[in-house]
Amino acid sequence: MKQQSESRVHQRYLRHSKRFPNVWCAGCGIGIVLGTIVRAVDELGLDKDEVAMISGIGCTGRMPVYVDFNTMHTTHGRALAFATGLKMVKPEMKIIVVMGDGDALAIGGNHFIHAARRNIGLAAIVVNNAAYGMTGGQNSPTTPRGVETATTPYGHIEQQFPIAELAATAGASFVARSTVYHVRELESYVARAVSKDGFSLVEAVSYCHTTLGRINRWGTAADMMRRIKEQSLTKRQSEDLTPEETEGKIIRGVFAEREIPEYTEQYEKVIARARREAE
């Protein structure tokens, strides 16, 4: 019964004209994230005309073309900056910005921290597969140390960016992390992010079996999904553990939820003051 209603929701929100099959590899987690987004929009009862989905470049960047919203596939790293301009002139719109980890944190890292600092009302969903998938599995800012990638054949030697913690520190209103295995939890975080007024960030931990999985001999998509399940613990569980014990774990939960003034609402006050002083 649940399955039937989900399929109806997907029919309603996916474009029917000419777009399928999609570009993603069989077994990819991106489709799971897309599913959580359309179900969250449905749950919130949003009008499709008032929703925009904006992306950058990469596998996740291809997501907007499949959904029946106002959609824009922008340049690498700049999705949040495009979305900032749109949000300022259309503050009533719900704008969902979907990015991969390389898109959001490497080339777009500056826009990421500043969008959070400004607390502009955008829902950023980062699909974190710890690699550049579309170009063949090079290391990204979230690749774990020691992992072999297409550009670290002798093992990766850099630290990882913790996406959720970074967004929380930079000033976001709502921050959460879950995984493509924990679909219901992820969906609830996406819904909370989209309905939040300020800048919100959901990190959706996924995997790339086609690149990192193959290079590191981690097995099939199902094997990698199992790895995510086994590596993850809730924020509450992690609080009883030492930093050594949580090393390499995926910690799921809400990392920030606070009421701070949203940027475009603040800007209305700027307009009011400017008009008053001009009189």
Add this chain to the structure above:
Amino acid sequence: MTTRLMQGDEACAEGAVAAGCRFFGGYPITPATEIAETLSRRLPQVGGKFIQMEDELASIAAVIGASVGGAKAMTATSGPGFSLMQENIGYAAMAEIPCVVVDVQRLGPSTGRPTSPSQGDVMQARWGTHGDHPIIALAPDSVRETFDLTVAAFNFAERYRTPVILLMDELVGHMRERVELPEPGTLELEERTGTRVPPEWYKPFENRPEGPNVNVPPLVPFGEGYRYHLTGLHHDELGYPTNRLDEIEPWLERIFRKIDGALSDILLYEKEGIENANTLVISYGAAARSARHAVRQARSQGRRIGFLRLKTIWPFPEEVVEHAASRLHHVIVAELNRGQLALEVERIVGRHKVHRVNRADGEMIRPDEILAAIQDLEKAV
């Protein structure tokens, strides 16, 4: 009309407001900062939005996003920032998003001389972003004309769904002149008209065989009931990515046709004494101020010198230059670079006819330098 003492950068900002600009995203940089400062004060007074972004990449991205939301939108920068904006200027050309990019040129390359004038970005304005695309670039030579060409830039951007570059320079940007600005409401402004077709028929990149504005399909803002897709990938008429040649080629043809087919509207220039001239001086922007002075001095000495000042430098006014120069033996091109627009003039009239007067050290070309070039040529004749 009210008379004011005004700086070029300020005239650009006022021109933007008068043209209906309601969004500015920018990042501070000499000598363009005054445009941002003026608009941070002026835009909210008229209900517009100003935002200082984290860098120039974000500035142009926000401008495109705002334009997609329906606002006339602009950014302003100088050479280094203009370089950073190039990728997204290409996006605006590809997705056909109207926007105005002001480049108040300073001496480069690199950090160069930030407070010195230059016209070193002429070719960057044309070819700075990768790939074949049409572009419009305008170059004002005075404070008042900066106002006028800013208005024209917005009109062209909206009329042709394209990024338009306003190529100012430090001299025009920082110079103060007495100006009389037109009364609000007296300007002709191009507005986005929307579409009459229902959402299910709307094609944001339609290649129509005939009809009004056949080369420029209307752009409906996001959030108004027409849900469609924009991308920097090659796309079909609905905006969806495509690799089909029968979809790519008509689009490519159309985006060039929409500019090349409207040259009588887009090409702005001023000419003086062309008819009986035996030598022609071509210039634009700040350099044209010295060139005009030199030409008038030469004419007062009885020399037959024509003057062609280009306000539109891209698309390059090939026929205008050809017509003005075809029967002459000498064409002088005066510009604040090592001869960038001279390359285009040479392409049209032949290399042997063209004499360059250049400065690329951050100092203004003096009228006597151009006059000396005129006199040298006359001696040679």
